[in-house]
Amino acid sequence: MIQVEFMKPFYTKMTGTKLRLVFAYQYFSITKEEEVFHFIPIEGKEIIVDLNSMQVENLSEVFVFQRGNRFVRLPLYQLLLVSNVHEYLLPIIENVSDKVKPSQNELVQEVNEEVESIVRTLEEHNLSRLIDDALESRNEALFHDLMAEKAKLAGGYAS
DSSP states (O other), X not given: OEEEEEEOOSEEEEETTEEEEEOOTTSEEEEETTEEEEEETTSOOEEEEETTTTEESOTTOEEEEEETTEEEEEEHHHHHHHSSHHHHHHHHHHHHHHHHHHHHHHHHHHHHHHHXXXXXXXXXXXXXXXXXXXXXXXXXXXXXXXXXXXXXXTTOOOO
């Protein structure tokens, strides 16, 4: 079995909902048969994660590890299957997704405010139309009730 000994991205980059974890020398090491192999970026050097689905996207990327003159080549899908890389990957992803959430919350709040504004405008237009209908039908009681309602919506008080 292959065990991840150390895994720390050289840098991370967010592009939309994609998180790129880029690795460099000595930032990633594995143990295979009680021997430590260190990552060398001669083929694959990054892991791309879609934060919406929490899925790794570049499973065919090949990572190469070296110990002396011996090399271990592992496609990312195999590394995910036969090692404990998830234990190291999950905290990194959670840390980044926690930082992303506030901006998503801000976006939701902004959308909610926009919706409330649209609903308020529609209510005001509807009330104006009802006032016009009351005037056309010469319904004075309904007209006064609607004007009082309009004053409440505008923040004033009905007399």
